[in-house]
Amino acid sequence: MTEFSQVPSPKSQAPEVVCLHEVCKIYGTGETAVRAVDSVNLRVPGGELVLILGPSGAGKTTLLSLIGGLLQPTSGVVRVAGCDLGQLSSTALADLRLRQIGFVFQFFQLFAALTARENVEVPLRLAGSGAREAREQAETLLERFGLGRRVSHRPQDLSGGEKQRVALARALALHPPLIVADEPTGSLDSRNGEEVIRLLRQLVDAEQRTVLVASHDQRIVQVATRVFQCEDGRLAEITASQGCTAV
Amino acid sequence: MLLLARKNLLIHKGRFLLAITGICSAVILVLLLMGLYDGWREHMAAYLNHVKTDIWIGQKGAYDLFQTVSFLPAEGEEMLRDADGIKKVSPFVGRLMTVEIRRQKRHSFIVGAVDGDSGPVEVIQGSAALQDGEIIIDEVFARKERVTEGDSIIVKDKSLRIVGIARGGNCFLYQYAFVTLAQARQLFSMDGLVNYFLVQLAPDVSVAEAVKQIEETSSAVSVFPKAQFTANTLSLTGDNFLPILRVLEVIGILVGTIIIGLTVSTLTAERSAEYGVLKAIGAPTRTLYWTAIQQALLCGLCGWLIGVPASWGVMAIAQYFVPQFPAVTYPHHALWMLGGTIAMSFVATVFPIRRIARIDPLLAFKG
Numbered sequence: 231m232t233e234f235s236q237v238p239s240p241k242s243q244a245p246e247v248v249c250l251h252e253v254c255k256i257y258g259t260g261e262t263a264v265r266a267v268d269s270v271n272l273r274v275p276g277g278e279l280v281l282i283l284g285p286s287g288a289g290k291t292t293l294l295s296l297i298g299g300l301l302q303p304t305s306g307v308v309r310v311a312g313c314d315l316g317q318l319s320s321t322a323l324a325d326l327r328l329r330q331i332g333f334v335f336q337f338f339q340l341f342a343a344l345t346a347r348e349n350v351e352v353p354l355r356l357a358g359s360g361a362r363e364a365r366e367q368a369e370t371l372l373e374r375f376g377l378g379r380r381v382s383h384r385p386q387d388l389s390g391g392e393k394q395r396v397a398l399a400r401a402l403a404l405h406p407p408l409i410v411a412d413e414p415t416g417s418l419d420s421r422n423g424e425e426v427i428r429l430l431r432q433l434v435d436a437e438q439r440t441v442l443v444a445s446h447d448q449r450i451v452q453v454a455t456r457v458f459q460c461e462d463g464r465l466a467e468i469t470a471s472q473g474c475t476a477v
Numbered sequence: 478m479l480l481l482a483r484k485n486l487l488i489h490k491g492r493f494l495l496a497i498t499g500i501c502s503a504v505i506l507v508l509l510l511m512g513l514y515d516g517w518r519e520h521m522a523a524y525l526n527h528v529k530t531d532i533w534i535g536q537k538g539a540y541d542l543f544q545t546v547s548f549l550p551a552e553g554e555e556m557l558r559d560a561d562g563i564k565k566v567s568p569f570v571g572r573l574m575t576v577e578i579r580r581q582k583r584h585s586f587i588v589g590a591v592d593g594d595s596g597p598v599e600v601i602q603g604s605a606a607l608q609d610g611e612i613i614i615d616e617v618f619a620r621k622e623r624v625t626e627g628d629s630i631i632v633k634d635k636s637l638r639i640v641g642i643a644r645g646g647n648c649f650l651y652q653y654a655f656v657t658l659a660q661a662r663q664l665f666s667m668d669g670l671v672n673y674f675l676v677q678l679a680p681d682v683s684v685a686e687a688v689k690q691i692e693e694t695s696s697a698v699s700v701f702p703k704a705q706f707t708a709n710t711l712s713l714t715g716d717n718f719l720p721i722l723r724v725l726e727v728i729g730i731l732v733g734t735i736i737i738g739l740t741v742s743t744l745t746a747e748r749s750a751e752y753g754v755l756k757a758i759g760a761p762t763r764t765l766y767w768t769a770i771q772q773a774l775l776c777g778l779c780g781w782l783i784g785v786p787a788s789w790g791v792m793a794i795a796q797y798f799v800p801q802f803p804a805v806t807y808p809h810h811a812l813w814m815l816g817g818t819i820a821m822s823f824v825a826t827v828f829p830i831r832r833i834a835r836i837d838p839l840l841a842f843k844g
Contacts, residue, residue: 291839291842294842295839295842298757300756300757300838300839300841301839320762321761321762324756324759324760324761324762325759325761326759327757327758327759328758328759328760329759331759333757333758333841335754335841335842336842337843339750339751339754339841341481341484341485341751341754342488342751343481343484343485343487343488344480344481344484348480348481348484351480352478352481352755352758353758353759355478355480356478356758356759356760356761356764400758412842
């Protein structure tokens with residue numbers, strides 16, 4: 231059994247959404263082994279925007295993949311929404327990703343053949359929503375992100391900012407408590423980047439969601455609850471406010 | 478995920494159309510072969526089923542109508558007629574002959590028709606009543622050789638006038654034609670001989686017992702119940718030819734499966750990143766597999782939907798240009814092919830599914 235009491239407790243009283251204990255991810259073996267994530271401990275309570283800064287190859291995306299249950303750690307324990315990801319079957323893990331985590335990617339990763347509305351419908355249909363219900367929810371979400379008139383457009387007909395907003399709407403479709411965003415402003419111009427940052431912050435302030443962002447974008451520092459520097463697979467807190475602790 | 482499966486499939490319409498054309502061709506090929514298989518058996522059996530007899534009696538060792546030789550003395554008819562339990566005895570005289578039409582040599586199985594016992598299945602044009610010097614030919618032969626009622630054909634230097642066109646006499650390699658019994662004997666130089674005796678039994682007599690009794694009475698004859706003789710005649714050709722059709726059907730099914738498999742495999746490879754995203758956002762593995770299966774089923778069913786009516790068209794065209802082409806169409810062929818198409822679609826997804834299983838969800842983080 232992992233002894234979680236060794237991990238420093240967060241200052242916030244909100245329940246933890248993410249908890250990492252001595253997490254390592256090593257690629258390769260022997261002399262060629264690379265420690266992409268090295269002994270990371272992290273506790274993130276609900277309702278925070280946590281930014282992980284770092285250069286390319288520092289291990290940010292690997293860390294997000296571990297938290298998102300897309301990678302198994304070489305050692306250590308990853309808990310999301312109270313579930314030890316290492317103990318879950320692949321089906322349960324997929325279900326956790328579907329319902330507890332919303333993913334936002336740098337390159338949007340929308341389904342090219344589907345319209346904006348159909349893209350947002352995908353997680354809803356995967357979760358078992360009926361066609362009409364999924365359609366209505368998707369339209370409401372897109373309306374909320376200012377895309378009410380773009381519901382029937384395919385990704386190729388949308389601007390970068392619009393695509394990322396569709397991706398955000400897709401990530402939020404099932405109201406997950408955790409949003410994992412990898413370089414969400416990386417493919418956007420300045421104005422659209424700022425809009426996406428504003429929307430991410432709004433999710434924290436208005437809906438008490440937890441947003442975990444890996445990015446180079448220094449503008450996010452201003453809206454982050456906590457900021458961590460990731461380098462050579464290790465995580466170090468560089469600012470601290472309420473409720474986020476890292477070792 | 479049907480929507481994603483369908484839309485991804487249709488995103489490259491040209492490729493989709495090519496795939497459908499390929500599957501459709503496989504469906505047409507298999508349906509044609511199935512039609513040919515059943516058609517062959519039906520056409521081969523049609524006349525033999527029509528012949529009014531319970532028992533065929535031939536020379537010892539004779540086994541069927543086309544491949545073995547049988548000559549019996551005509552006086553045997555009197556002996557058989559006197560036996561107990563026999564209602565009627567008819568001589569059967571028939572042989573494959575070379576006929577001449579417009580100085581071209583052709584083949585036809587000419588039968589010396591006796592009343593309604595060994596005459597054509599159905600005369601569809603002209604007269605069913607034959608006189609010496611006249612002949613009734615099959616409709617397939619008529620279409621193939623472009624002859625009709627009133628024309629003449631030459632058999633062994635004897636010109637015979639066509640007085641009727643019959644149906645049900647197409648054996649693919651050749652067709653039946655009918656002349657009077659006397660004419661047949663004269664053409665075949667068979668005075669005092671017959672090829673077979675056709676025996677109709679009294680209603681209360683068992684065929685098996687009659688066969689046994691006749692065989693015990695004479696060791697010089699072979700006796701077959703009608704169904705057995707028909708089966709013998711079909712088997713000598715069918716046992717060798719029909720399995721080839723089955724092999725070709727399997728090849729058609731394989732071609733269809735490969736086309737579906739290639740289409741879905743290519744699509745899976747192209748959309749690897751999307752499968753990665755689906756995995757990342759929490760789609761269960763079975764849903765991803767089902768997406769590939771749905772794509773395969775969509776390809777297969779579209780190919781089937783177009784292929785079935787197209788096969789009817791191809792069959793009609795084939796029979797127009799090759800009248801002896803004995804294919805038939807049945808609804809159960811289309812239904813069987815539907816099952817075959819569904820099976821092809823499932824088998825075709827084996828490789829795409831293996832590919833999907835290997836797709837890394839981390840692809841979602843890459844550009």
